[in-house]
Amino acid sequence: MRPATKTSTGKELEVKYGLPRKVKFCKICCITNQRPCSVNEYSHSSDSKKKTIVFDEEGICAACRNKEKQHQEIDWEDRDKKLRDLCDRFRRDDGYYDCIVPGSGGKDSVFASHLLKYKYGMHPLTVTWSPHMYTEIGWKNFQNWIHKGGFDNYLLTPNGKVHRLLTRLAVINLLHPFQPFILGQKTFVAKMCARFNIPLAFYGEMPGEYGTTEGTSLGDEMKFADLPGAGFSKDMIGGRDLKELYLGGTKVGELIEEYGLHMNDLLAYFPLDYATFVEKKIEIYYLGYFVKWDPQECYYFSVDKVGFEANPVRTEGTYSKYNSLDDKIDGFFYYTSHIKFGMGRAMQDAAQEVRNKKITTEEGKALIKKFDGEFPVRYYKEFLEYTGLTDQEFKDLCDKFRSPHLWAKVNGERSERSEWKLRHTVNQDGVDD
Ligand SMILES: [Zn+2]
Numbered sequence: 444m445r446p447a448t449k450t451s452t453g454k455e456l457e458v459k460y461g462l463p464r465k466v467k468f469c470k471i472c473c474i475t476n477q478r479p480c481s482v483n484e485y486s487h488s489s490d491s492k493k494k495t496i497v498f499d500e501e502g503i504c505a506a507c508r509n510k511e512k513q514h515q516e517i518d519w520e521d522r523d524k525k526l527r528d529l530c531d532r533f534r535r536d537d538g539y540y541d542c543i544v545p546g547s548g549g550k551d552s553v554f555a556s557h558l559l560k561y562k563y564g565m566h567p568l569t570v571t572w573s574p575h576m577y578t579e580i581g582w583k584n585f586q587n588w589i590h591k592g593g594f595d596n597y598l599l600t601p602n603g604k605v606h607r608l609l610t611r612l613a614v615i616n617l618l619h620p621f622q623p624f625i626l627g628q629k630t631f632v633a634k635m636c637a638r639f640n641i642p643l644a645f646y647g648e649m650p651g652e653y654g655t656t657e658g659t660s661l662g663d664e665m666k667f668a669d670l671p672g673a674g675f676s677k678d679m680i681g682g683r684d685l686k687e688l689y690l691g692g693t694k695v696g697e698l699i700e701e702y703g704l705h706m707n708d709l710l711a712y713f714p715l716d717y718a719t720f721v722e723k724k725i726e727i728y729y730l731g732y733f734v735k736w737d738p739q740e741c742y743y744f745s746v747d748k749v750g751f752e753a754n755p756v757r758t759e760g761t762y763s764k765y766n767s768l769d770d771k772i773d774g775f776f777y778y779t780s781h782i783k784f785g786m787g788r789a790m791q792d793a794a795q796e797v798r799n800k801k802i803t804t805e806e807g808k809a810l811i812k813k814f815d816g817e818f819p820v821r822y823y824k825e826f827l828e829y830t831g832l833t834d835q836e837f838k839d840l841c842d843k844f845r846s847p848h849l850w851a852k853v854n855g856e857r858s859e860r861s862e863w864k865l866r867h868t869v870n871q872d873g874v875d876d
Contacts, residue, residue, distance in 0.1 A: 456848040457846070457847040457848065459783075460491070460493045462477050462493060462784065462846060463477065463495060466848070466866070467502060468869040469498065469502065469507055470501070470502045470503055471503055471504070471798070471804060472504060472507050472793075472795075472797040472798050472804070472807065473804060473807045473808055473869045474786070475784065475785055475786045475790065476498050476504070477495060477849070478496040478784060479493040479494065479496075479784060480495060484622060484626050484629075484689075485688045485689060485690075486689055487617065488689050489617060506794070506798060510798040513735070522733045522734070523733065523734070525733060526563065529643075529728070530563045530565055533565075533642070533643045534565060534566075535566060540567065540595075540639065541565055541567075541643065542565050542566070542645060543570055543635055543636055543641050543643070543645075544556040544569050544644070544645055545569070545631070545644065545646065546569060546647075547571055547584075547585060549751075549768065550741040550744070550751060551738070551741055552569070552588065552647065553744070553745040553749055553751060554647070554740075554741040554744050554745060555730050556588070556594055557592060558730070558734065559645065560593075567594065568595055568597070568635075568639065568641060569588070569589070569594045569595065570598075571597070572599055572624070572628040573599060573600040574624070574771075574772070575610065575624060575770050575771065575772045575829060576770060576771040576829065577770070578768060578769055578771055580754060580755075580769070581769025581770060582769070584749075584751055584768070585769065587751065587752075588751075591749040592748065592749045599711070601627055601711045601712075602711070605704065605708045605709065607829055607831070608702060609622075609623035609690055609712070610622075610624075610772070610829065610830055611830040611831055611832065613691035613692055614779075614830050614832065615832075616691060617691070618779045618782060618783060618840055618841065618843075618844040619692075619779060620775045620776055620830070621775075621776040623691055623712065624770075626690060626712045630712070630713065630714045632644050632727065633714075633725055633727065636725045636727070637715055637720070637723050637725065640723070642723055642724050643725075643726055643727075644726075644727045644728075645728055645729070646728070646729050646731075647730055647731055649731040649732055685706070686699070688713070695709060738766070738795060738799065739796070739801055751765075754768055758774070759788075759817055759818070759819040759820065760774055760788035760789060760814060760815070760816070760817045760818075761787070761788040761810075761815075761817075762789060762813070762814050763792045766792060771826065771829075772829070774788075774819025774821070774826075775819060775826050781815060782841045782844055782845055783846070784849075785865050785867070787814075787816045787817070789810050789811050789813070789815040789816075790811050793807035793810045793811055794807065808869050808870050811869055811870070812870045812872075816865075849867070850863050850864070850866065851863070851865075851874050851875055852864075852876065853874050853876070
């Protein structure tokens with residue numbers, strides 16, 4: 444077989460985004476080595492290079508190795524004690540809140556908030572950064588979280604006109620429809636801590652679960668504060684002029700000059716000023732550092748405690764019914780990830796379930812083959828309306844963002860049967876030009 448890094452004419456294939464040229468799949472969980480680690484979104488422009496998940500010499504990804512470590516080495520009793528000590532340090536009995544738990548009312552936020560309140564005796568304020576467009580089931584689960592779970596909640600909905608514009612730009616510049624949402628969501632938590640003078644917050648799952656090394660290589664690995672993209676890290680802001688930051692792959696200065704926005708329109712997306720973060724002594728942790736995090740268990744827990752509902756129909760692009768259900772844009776986040784990295788929603792779900800020993804590697808492969816990259820038809824019309832793109836414009840953008848080392852066009856450019864196929868798949872049924 445000829446090397447798959449070249450075309451039939453022997454030309455070296457172009458590799459976009461600084462992805463690894465040689466495509467590999469983890470021998471345990473099937474995740475691709477093209478999977479990017481989280482980036483500092485404030486400097487994310489169309490020519491940013493990605494760091495990707497680390498694979499070892501045996502072809503096993505860092506997320507699987509982290510999981511093994513969890514199964515073998517972690518002393519969960521000790522972690523529980525650490526959490527109790529932390530809670531004791533912040534717990535209040537004067538009627539005010541003592542921690543913030545962000546979330547959407549999905550299974551993870553239900554699990555985190557419930558545990559902190561009812562097991563560890565904390566008094567959380569829950570905060571929510573609104574999805575682009577709530578799905579019916581997402582809204583219902585959100586309401587159940589608050590009403591049946593018994594929490595106070597602040598819901599922040601960013602200016603819809605600005606959010607649409609940024610989402611549109613993020614699709615055009617980065618093929619990343621979720622980027623403005625992520626920016627807002629990440630910085631929002633620290634800002635709520637500052638605003639309400641609640642110096643403790645908990646995120647849920649550790650990023651190390653998914654193989655980002657940043658989350659676990661820090662000396663003090665349970666802390667969120669210094670991670671890239673956390674919304675308030677020192678390096679990220681480092682005295683930079685806000686006008687130099689990127690939102691939706693566009694410089695803030697340009698958003699103001701060319702799109703007529705005011706700084707105030709972008710307030711919700713700007714990071715918290717680092718001096719405030721320090722002055723208010725804010726500490727943010729991953730609860731997943733202290734307690735075992737198993738998405739399926741979180742799901743059962745949420746059903747039991749607040750009547751969480753899975754989708755009545757299968758989520759497009761995957762086989763599962765309970766992961767990120769609340770935003771009509773969700774499907775496009777995963778679909779565009781399949782375009783850019785050859786990693787869709789089924790692959791991410793399957794990899795996680797293999798690691799948590801819910802399914803086998805072989806079952807994972809079969810699910811990926813069946814569902815990965817499926818087009819999210821259900822909310823497509825609303826997605827196009829939201830971003831102001833036509834069907835053709837969106838499809839052209841997708842094609843523009845396909846990296847040639849991942850995708851081949853089979854049956855010729857002009858043929859009616861012409862279609863894009865992955866060159867490499869975990870099932871080894873990839874194609875060449
Ligand atoms: Zn793996």
